[in-house]
Amino acid sequence: MTHKTWMAVSLLVIVSLILAACQPQTIEKPVVQTVVVTAPPQVKTETKEVVVTATPKPADKVKVLRLNAGEGDIPTIDPALAVDVASVQIIDETTVGFVRQNETTGNIEKAMATSWNISPDGLVYTFHLRTDVPWVKYDAKTKQVVKIKDGDGKDRTVTAKDFEYGILRTLDKKTASEYAYVLTDVISNAAQFNSGEITDTAKVGVKAIDDATLRITFNEPVAYNLNIAGLWVAHAQPSWLIEEKKDRWTETGNQQSYGPFTLKEWIHDSSLTLVKNPFWPADIPNIPQSKIDEVTFAMLAATPAFSEFEAGNLDVAGIPLSDVDRVKADPKLSKQVENVPTMGTEFYTFNVKKAPLDDVRVRRALSYAIDRKSVIDNIVKGQGEPARWFCRPGVAACPTPDKYPNLGIKYDPAKAKSELDAYLKEKNLTADKLDLTLTYNTTEGNKKIAEAIVAMWKEVLGLNAKMTNMEWKTYLAQWTSDPNMQIMRGTWVQDYQDANNFDKVFSTGGAYADITRWSDPKYDEMCAKAAKEQDPARRIELYSQADQYLVVDQAVIAPLYWYSGLVIYQPYVKHTQSITGYDWFEKWDLAN
């Protein structure tokens, strides 16, 4: 090109760049509007953006409760697929079962069922449902929650058929629900349907008699049948939506629900926002209409979440372990802290099929070598009670330390060494040659606990255990599928207030069966017997025996502590205190 042409081209480029930059910012306006009203900007940003909703509110104040769901994305909000507390918390706020657990007492209360009849033999439950609860969704265009209409233009309401569909979908082999076991345990023919042995859904003990009546047939006349019938796996699911959207039905813009809240927006790995459902009936005694308009969940680790709390951008937060001393000494902050006991247990579980953990002496040695009190006092800063067995005291039929002072496992370095030495001698090995890896899901607390316990194993037993970690969602997928995992951090929070919910976890087909790879008919028998027992005192005795077998005789797990955690609230948050591990935000209020 000649010099002149070159100059002309460069000039053209520069001028077009300037013009492009000078575009009037018309595109910006809708985003600005959204920010002022309620919604976080529709961009994948850090939590700081979510924060914007809370600053200068317009005349009709929108109450937004800003929470933190913890590090990593929420795994799922599909009732058929959820297995963990974070997922179920969302599901239980957007859908409701026949009955629901009161979060402060753990007792069952009526929810979608106005009443129920139980047959004389205690096996057939006939639920009578409310018929005035509509299906709703959040419409991003009008920024309102709207009712769903069916093909004829009529409002869709929740019917017994939706419940029947939901339960059958959870049980369906194709859904591959990892929590179906809780239903297959108790509902007639559910196990056979889940395994594919029978394919006719009519044979399964779930039948919608009409729009307002659902009949469930159970296998045994046990008290917790009702609790199980109220769990999220048995909530109503929208068949029309799931058939249309398949596994994208819970994404932003698709999800339909009927509970006190509905999904407004879910930006994966960033935040999830629930919005109040104004069509939720006002007359259900323990599930009121929400006073709060929106609940947002950030997905931060403990330290950044607490920084946000101190900056005024979060309303509730856990306290990072390093900051507990400072907070307890701070005159203002210490008053906002509450110690919340949760009915759950923290433990390390073993893959009993992978050497050297296939030998019970090694497992027992690892469990005896853990100084639980030291971990709780020094690492977890007092948040928890040393656990001697799995079932959490406070739950019905669970043994308590004062009545059973010698039950379970305690810190005993001498016993730990002798167990391990017996194994090493027989195999002609030394402790430092054993190849052990501890895996946990990535959180600040888990890392600190793991490091402390690995150091204890080194101090007491001379073992060189390695550590790996991964985020929660990946962990849930890996620990059942990776046969090389050895020691895994485990956690269990109650689904309902009964020891059966705990001990059954390790029985054949239970929640942790695929993780421990352990299946013992003797333990299954002990759990089944305890479940059927009617005499309360005898029941506790039977569960204590099952726990002893699980934790000491077979050492399938090394229990660490029973949950009790510090939570800090902003002074204007009016809340209830939950012991179940779940909060019902429709009972909360913001006083600012």
Add this chain to the structure above:
Amino acid sequence: MAITHRARSGDAVGGSKHQRESLWTDAWRRLVRNRAAVIGMSIIVILVLTAILAPQIAPQGFADQAREDHDKVPEWATQLFPTMAGYARISDKYLLGADYAGRDLFSRMVYGTRISLAVAFVGPLISLLIGVTYGSISGFLGGQVDELMMRFVDVMYAFPGLLLIILLMFFFRSTFSNAEPGTLGYALNAMDARFGGMLFIFIGIGFTAWDGMARLTRAQVLSVREKEFIEAARTVGASDVRIMFRHILPNIVGPLVVTETLSIPGYISTEAFLSFIGLGVNPPTPSWGSMISDGAQALRSYPNQAIFPALALAITMFAFNFLGDGLRDAFDPRLRGTQ
């Protein structure tokens, strides 16, 4: 007159020794006159000694947990960080304080020196080995081979180094930790565990750091290749290999050393960053990066846990920077005679 003739001590007058005044002694002389470089060098010497004598210098082992002593601080730390005064527990057993598991920060920092210096010396070594070999072959052979080799370097250069190394670390950790005994992956993993997680970091750095050195070497080789003394050597019958090692390499080593020294802070910070995000050394092996990561969680309550390792990291990087600057000034022929 006495001055001009007796240019160097121990010289005979008119001295042949004067001509044997090599590049190195000349450069060294200029280097020690640079105050910043001397400071840098002394710090590095102190660090090397600390790393070698770590078990003697550190009051405790780096993994010794005294869990009841968690988060304790020495008295002077509460004056330095007055916000801690209300709740921090005092103990004079720990020079700089203890971390959340009761491990002595100072001891861990001393052992952390080993990690950082290992990276500081092995990183350039790998980079020089791979990069210089590659670049000198490419520059020396010239023609199509040179073109092809340099295009490959261009492709490598285009990869964002940090992202590539993160990917590599992730790949190493996930594939090799689950390898079956007896495979190469298992052997690598075992070796890596013995080195506290360092092997994979070295491999990672080696993979990503050689391209700059290759380019520089090639450029230097090209500029030296056409000089008359190379032609003379060829005339006399010197083989290619001899020319390369005896004539070319010694003449280009100056800029190579300088560039490499100046990139050492980059290696140190890469390792610290990898350890910070959890892809570096395996706990409990201490690296300043992992100590900063742990300390960051306690930054608002116990700032000493993050600030001291960060200071150590900063000072080390400054030291290498000063040294590199000094070396560059010392080797640069244009400055010869101006001082």
